[in-house]
Amino acid sequence: MxxxxxxxxxxxxxxxxxxxxxxxxxxxxxxxxxxxxxxxxxxxxxxxxxxxxxxxxxxxxxxxxxxxxxxxxxxxxxxxxxxxxxxxxxxxxxxxxxxxxxxxxxxxxxxxxxxxxxxxxxxxxxxxxxxxxxxxxxxxxxxxxxxxxxxxxxxxxxxxxxxxxxxxxxxxxxxGPGGLPLGTQRPVVALVSGGIDSPVAAWKLMKRGAPVIPVYVDLGDYGGPDHRARARSTVETLAAYAPGHDLSLSVVDAGDVVADLSEDLGSLRMLALRRFMLAVAEAIARERDAVGIVTGEAIGQKSSQTSANIAVTDAATTLPVHRPNLTVDKSEITDRARAIGTFEDSTIDTGCNRVAPSHPETNASLEAVRAAEPDDLLDRAEARARDRAVVPIES
The missing domain is CATH 3.30.2130.30 (VC0802-like)
Structure with missing residues (x-):
C-alpha cells in the first residue's frame, strides 16, 4: 500500500x-x-x-x-x-x-x-x-x-x-531483514545439506554481511539424486538474496568415504563424517580466502550435535565454526526457513539418515574418534576438496 x-x-x-x-x-x-x-x-x-x-x-x-x-x-x-x-x-x-x-x-x-x-x-x-x-x-x-x-x-x-x-x-x-550489507564482512564457507537447518544458518551469516561459499558433500548412494537436487535448490533460493555475489555450489564427492565409515566405525561414524566435512570446508576456505565455516547445527538436536560431540568434530579444523542456530529450537528454525523460502525444498527425507547408526555415540572423546577413524581421513578430505566440481548458480 x-x-x-x-x-x-x-x-x-x-x-x-x-x-x-x-x-x-x-x-x-x-x-x-x-x-x-x-x-x-x-x-x-x-x-x-x-x-x-x-x-x-x-x-x-x-x-x-x-x-x-x-x-x-x-x-x-x-x-x-x-x-x-x-x-x-x-x-x-x-x-x-x-x-x-x-x-x-x-x-x-x-x-x-x-x-x-x-x-x-x-x-x-x-x-x-x-x-x-x-x-x-x-x-x-x-x-x-x-x-x-x-x-x-x-x-x-x-x-x-x-x-x-x-x-x-x-x-x-x-x-527488511536488517543486519549488515552483504559484502561488508569476509566470506565464510557454508556446509549445506539442503536440510532445513543449514540454509537458515547460511542466510543468517549473509544477514551479518558475510558472503557464503556453499559446499555440498555428496554422500553418493547414501544420498541420491533427490538429496543433491535439494541442496542445489536451497542454494538457488539463497542466491536470490545476493545478486552480484557468487554463490556457485562446490560439490565434493564422498560416496566411497561414507561407505568406508559406515562399514568400519559403528557408533562413531557420524562424528568421523562430520570431521571429514569440516576438513573439506577448511581446505576450500584456504583456497578461497574465507575466514570461517558455518553449519546448521544446534546443541542436542542430533546425536552428533551434543556439546561433547561438537567439541570432537571441531578439532578437525583450525578455523572458527559459526553455528547461528546453536541455541535455537527446531520450530524457530523451521519458521525462519518458511520465511526465507527454503523450507519446501528442505523437507525431502535426508540421505544421511541411512548413515546414522542405530545406537550413536552421544558423549564421544576425541581420542576414541581419532583411534577409530582412518588415519588418512583428513588428508582425503583435502584431496576431495581440490577435485570438487563447481556448479554455477543463477542469482
Missing part, C-alpha cells in the same frame, strides 16, 4: 548509523551497490540517492522496488513515498490525497518525524501531526465516514518524514 503519487522508495538501515563516519560511508556504498544489483536482477528501474542514514530510490515502480529493498540485507524497512514540499499545507494536501485513495474504514493516526535543526522549518513534528490529522479527519468525513483517532493501534496509519528540502508521505513500513 502506498500513496497514489509515490515516486520514490525510502530505505532505512539500522546498525550502519552507529558506525564511525568512515565505516558508515563504506557500508552505505556497499548497500547501495547491493540494492542496484537487486533491482537489476528483478528488472526494476530506479535511481539510488545516498543520504546520511537514509537511501532513496527514485522510481515509477514503487511496489516492486519496495519489495526488492525489503529483501536486501542491511535494510531494516522500506516505504514507498510521495515526495512533496516541506510545508504544512503541502504535507496536509498529500496526506488528504493518500487518505482518499487508501482509506477503507476504521481508526486512523498520523505519525511525523522532522529532521534537521529547528531553523529548518517553522513548525515541529507535533504541528505536522496536528495539521495532518485534521486534514485526514476532514477527508474521512467528506468520504462519508466518521473519523476516530487511535494512536496505539490504528487501522489506518500515515507517516511523514520531513527534511530540510523535501517531505515524504507514506502509509507502510515494510520490514
Amino acid at each position: 502506498h500513496p497514489p503519487d509515490a515516486d520514490s522508495v525510502l530505505v532505512r538501515h539500522g546498525e550502519l548509523g552507529v558506525k564511525s563516519d568512515q565505516v558508515r560511508r563504506k557500508m552505505e556504498h556497499q548497500l547501495a551497490d547491493n540494492l542496484r544489483a537487486m533491482l537489476d536482477a528483478r528488472d526494476l528501474p530506479g535511481d539510488i540517492d545516498q543520504r546520511r542514514n537514509r537511501l532513496f530510490i527514485h522510481t515509477d515502480h514503487p511496489e516492486g522496488v519496495t519489495a526488492a529493498a525489503a529483501d536486501t540485507f542491511g535494510v531494516t524497512s522500506a516505504s514507498a513515498v510521495a515526495t512533496t514540499d516541506p510545508t504544512l499545507s503541502e504535507i496536509a494536501d498529500t496526506l488528504a490525497e493518500t487518505t482518499r485513495e487508501q482509506y477503507d474504514g476504521g481508526t486512523f493516526a498520523v505519525e511525523a518525524r522532522r529532521a534537521g535543526p529547528p531553523s529548518a522549518h517553522p513548525f515541529s513534528s507535533s504541528d505536522i501531526e496536528s495539521t495532518g490529522g485534521t486534514a485526514v479527519g476532514e477527508t474521512i468525513t467528506d468520504m462519508g465516514g466518521e473519523p476516530v483517532v487511535d494512536l496505539d493501534e490504528p487501522d489506518f496509519e500515515l507517516f511523514v518524514e520531513c527534511r530540510a528540502d523535501k517531505a515524504y508521505v507514506f502509509c507502510e513500513k515494510r520490514a
Whole structure:
C-alpha cells in the first residue's frame, strides 16, 4: 500500500548509523551497490540517492522496488513515498490525497518525524501531526465516514518524514531483514545439506554481511539424486538474496568415504563424517580466502550435535565454526526457513539418515574418534576438496 503519487522508495538501515563516519560511508556504498544489483536482477528501474542514514530510490515502480529493498540485507524497512514540499499545507494536501485513495474504514493516526535543526522549518513534528490529522479527519468525513483517532493501534496509519528540502508521505513500513550489507564482512564457507537447518544458518551469516561459499558433500548412494537436487535448490533460493555475489555450489564427492565409515566405525561414524566435512570446508576456505565455516547445527538436536560431540568434530579444523542456530529450537528454525523460502525444498527425507547408526555415540572423546577413524581421513578430505566440481548458480 502506498500513496497514489509515490515516486520514490525510502530505505532505512539500522546498525550502519552507529558506525564511525568512515565505516558508515563504506557500508552505505556497499548497500547501495547491493540494492542496484537487486533491482537489476528483478528488472526494476530506479535511481539510488545516498543520504546520511537514509537511501532513496527514485522510481515509477514503487511496489516492486519496495519489495526488492525489503529483501536486501542491511535494510531494516522500506516505504514507498510521495515526495512533496516541506510545508504544512503541502504535507496536509498529500496526506488528504493518500487518505482518499487508501482509506477503507476504521481508526486512523498520523505519525511525523522532522529532521534537521529547528531553523529548518517553522513548525515541529507535533504541528505536522496536528495539521495532518485534521486534514485526514476532514477527508474521512467528506468520504462519508466518521473519523476516530487511535494512536496505539490504528487501522489506518500515515507517516511523514520531513527534511530540510523535501517531505515524504507514506502509509507502510515494510520490514527488511536488517543486519549488515552483504559484502561488508569476509566470506565464510557454508556446509549445506539442503536440510532445513543449514540454509537458515547460511542466510543468517549473509544477514551479518558475510558472503557464503556453499559446499555440498555428496554422500553418493547414501544420498541420491533427490538429496543433491535439494541442496542445489536451497542454494538457488539463497542466491536470490545476493545478486552480484557468487554463490556457485562446490560439490565434493564422498560416496566411497561414507561407505568406508559406515562399514568400519559403528557408533562413531557420524562424528568421523562430520570431521571429514569440516576438513573439506577448511581446505576450500584456504583456497578461497574465507575466514570461517558455518553449519546448521544446534546443541542436542542430533546425536552428533551434543556439546561433547561438537567439541570432537571441531578439532578437525583450525578455523572458527559459526553455528547461528546453536541455541535455537527446531520450530524457530523451521519458521525462519518458511520465511526465507527454503523450507519446501528442505523437507525431502535426508540421505544421511541411512548413515546414522542405530545406537550413536552421544558423549564421544576425541581420542576414541581419532583411534577409530582412518588415519588418512583428513588428508582425503583435502584431496576431495581440490577435485570438487563447481556448479554455477543463477542469482
